[in-house]
Amino acid sequence: MSLLSVSEALDAILARVLPLGAERVDLLAATGRVAAESVIATRRLPAWDNSAMDGYALRAADATAPGTTLPVADAVAAGDAGERPLPPGAAVRIFTGAPIPPGADTVVIQEDTEATPGRVTFRSVPRVGDNIRRAGSDVEPGQAVLAPGRPLTPGDLALIAAQGRLSVAVHRAPRVAIVSSGNELVEIDAGEPGRGQIANTNAWALAAAVRAAGGEPRILPILRDDREATEHALRDAAASTDVLLTSGGASVGDHDHVGPVLRQLAGGALSFWKVAIRPGKPLLFGQIGAAYAFGLPGNPISALVTFEVFVRPALLRLAGHAGCLRRPTMGLTAAALPAGGNRTEYLRASVRWDTGGELHVDAGRAQGSGALSSLAGADAFIVRPAGCAAAAAGERVTVMLLGPDEPASRLSVP
Secondary structure, three states: OOOEOHHHHHHHHHHHOOOOOEEEEEHHHOOOOEEOOOEEOOOOEOOOOEEOOOEEEEOHHHOOOOOEEEEEEEEEOOOOOOOOOOOOOOEEEEOOOOEOOOOOOEEEEHHHEEEEOOEEEEOOOOOOOOOEEOOOOOEOOOOEEEOOOOEOOHHHHHHHHHOOOOEEEEEOOOEEEEEEEOOOEEOOOOOOOOOOOEEOHHHHHHHHHHHHOOOEEEEOOOEOOOHHHHHHHHHHHHHOOOEEEEEOOOOOOOOOOHHHHHHHHHHHHEEEEEEOEEOOOEEEEEEEOOEEEEEEOOOHHHHHHHHHHHHHHHHHHHOOOOOOOOOOEEEEEOOOEOOOOOOEEEEEEEEEEOOOOOEEEEOOOOOOOOOHHHOOOOOEEEEEOOOOOOEOOOOEEEEEEOOOOOOOOOOOOO
């Protein structure tokens, strides 16, 4: 079977993966989840005319010249009903958010007034409607305040809460079963690994990556290199999860049972098993019943890179996100980079922004596929397409930023 390109593999995955069904969650649990329903307003916002500023409410017709002085007949604060009508030829002391008293048609901010006991003088001529938030100017009943397919922000949830709702329907978070395979693996809390043994870091790193992508990870026991046990464990895991994620055993070695078992269980629902990516290449994707199955390499860096490139977009699609691919950007490489080989390469890198907002990217760290330190603290991948020309230091290269899609700060001290 020939190697698929990265884009061909991604297309195959995203063409098959569909958003999961809906569940209703309370508002505190909905942040970042994708809406699965339209929310139609039943309440007007604001519910009544209210003051946008601290100041004085009056009839504009009662202050037609600068220096007009009026008696202050009342005071209305936020939380007051404000139902007493404004007496003719008078003003009312009013505070931000308070209801506009019947009869008033404008509010003059306190900075444009001079107050004396029981009276207020207006330095300028007010206009009708100044500093008043009109009822329904934000939202009217029957208006859609939320459309399905939108990842919910705190602002969205505030709007839903303003309609008196405590919950919202969202796409279900994907459940992900994580299985590591290999006789050499030991649990991370099993003490110092012996000669030939390796701590099962993949399971924990992949679980963290799943959680960061909005999934619900479940780490299953280590699979030993036994064909029958592997088949039994993977069949059971696939029956109770949305995504089955394995690491190790996906290649063609004598002790690699995961790959053959996944191919057997997926049958005709297997999409591919080799991709032109470095680090990576041995990668399986298919379906076992209703579960989507990914067989990742056992090498820690290969597993995490292929997760980022292929599994993360699938999890986002399952969770209902319309956009599930990171937006590539361009950055200046800190050092020269060789020409691309026959596979798309993902170099782990650190980034910074200079004072002019220019992105600088540095791949000056161990790039070996077994170097865990190359991902610890990495902010980005430098993406080197197959066959690309060499890049000199200071040349622009393609960058995939990791972590949040938009960094909290785009500026760092050079």
